[in-house]
Amino acid sequence: MKKRIIIVEDNISIREGFRAVLETIEKYEVMNLYSNVEEALEHLDQDLPDIVLMDIELPGMDGIAGTIRIKKLYPDCIVLIITVLEDSEKVFRSLCAGAGGYIVKNSNISEIVQNIDEALAGGAPMSLSIAKMVVQSFQQQQNSPLTERETEVLQSIAEGKSYSKIALDLYVSKETIRSHIKNIYRKLEVSSKADAIKVANSNKWVTGRAL
Amino acid sequence: MKKRIIIVEDNISIREGFRAVLETIEKYEVMNLYSNVEEALEHLDQDLPDIVLMDIELPGMDGIAGTIRIKKLYPDCIVLIITVLEDSEKVFRSLCAGAGGYIVKNSNISEIVQNIDEALAGGAPMSLSIAKMVVQSFQQQQNSPLTERETEVLQSIAEGKSYSKIALDLYVSKETIRSHIKNIYRKLEVSSKADAIKVANSNKWVTGRAL
């Protein structure tokens, strides 16, 4: 059974380049090429791809939104992101969106085939540099204006705990927690839980994931 | 200037094995070996290591807690995790704790040296398989009992938003949000924001990170 592949990429030379490469491989069948996500979505029910090669930067809906849509309609379909620019945040977001891996734009035939086969086998193909990027997105939470205690309190806020619950967990009075929060709000120049979480999160002053 | 290294590893053969390897390298100086984190912490101010090779599984305080302590005291000190077992959750947690990379237990000399040098140069050495593990921890949020809309609402709750704010953001009435939340609580068998977040988070039914 041939593996059905579609390519979503607005740059025609890259698009045709991939097509040319993939058509030399017996086990692949390139169903269609698209220059935007919208068109690709319309034909998904005919193409029924096993693999989607998707660019991130696209006119209209971008590759990340496209990945979300496709995975929603066909959860078993594997979306591989075609990329040159290794933007940490975009890489991270596309993985969260359900991307199955990465293919570097200037790969040679054997690398491309290897990546696709790896994805089909359940792996998560990507270059080491991309993997590092993701990993590093968990670190570098430096330069926080918040004290240790304040960070701890804000972290608890982010976990949805009430002041009373936080007070219990940290073995202090509820008033103490209120004090810390007032200081947090002053330092972050916000005046609500949601805003504090947003600011702290975007600056990576909290871990972001409840552990 | 020689790079100061300490090793924290309870298995004596692995510990001595690494020492033997590292001592053959001119630019490294193995300051001390420890079989637990507590001992290592006591001598940190004398050892002043540039690199700590740390096992995860340790008697007493584990390598993750140890990493957090060390990074708190000496943020510039690089902690490399020595590992065989590639447990997705432990890997993830140790990276969050500030680990700078991974060294596989049965590496050969050149791999070890390469990893350490890479870490010193600011990289994040790790095997591709470990990187994949981290990446995959962002996916597979399947089998949620929550509907799309409910997930969206719960996600907003996790971002610290009030019912009113969520209602505004989703262009619906506050009462609608209340309805969704009642259903969420019923499905997850909880009766508070914090518990709902905890349950959804541990099952990866929400993304965990605000994007």
Added chain:
DNA sequence: ACAAAATCCCCCAAAATGGGTGATTGATTC
């Protein structure tokens, strides 16, 4: 046509929140 999902409404009481203005202790720094 049926079920599920999404939307909206009201009532109620308890809890949580945000802002203000304080105070005390201990550690560190100048």
Added chain:
DNA sequence: GAATCAATCACCCATTTTGGGGGATTTTGT
């Protein structure tokens, strides 16, 4: 020694939020 900061706690006040209980209607997918 003075000054600063971190962490702790207190009380007042008004407003908002929350959770639980009743419902109801409309849209959507199968």
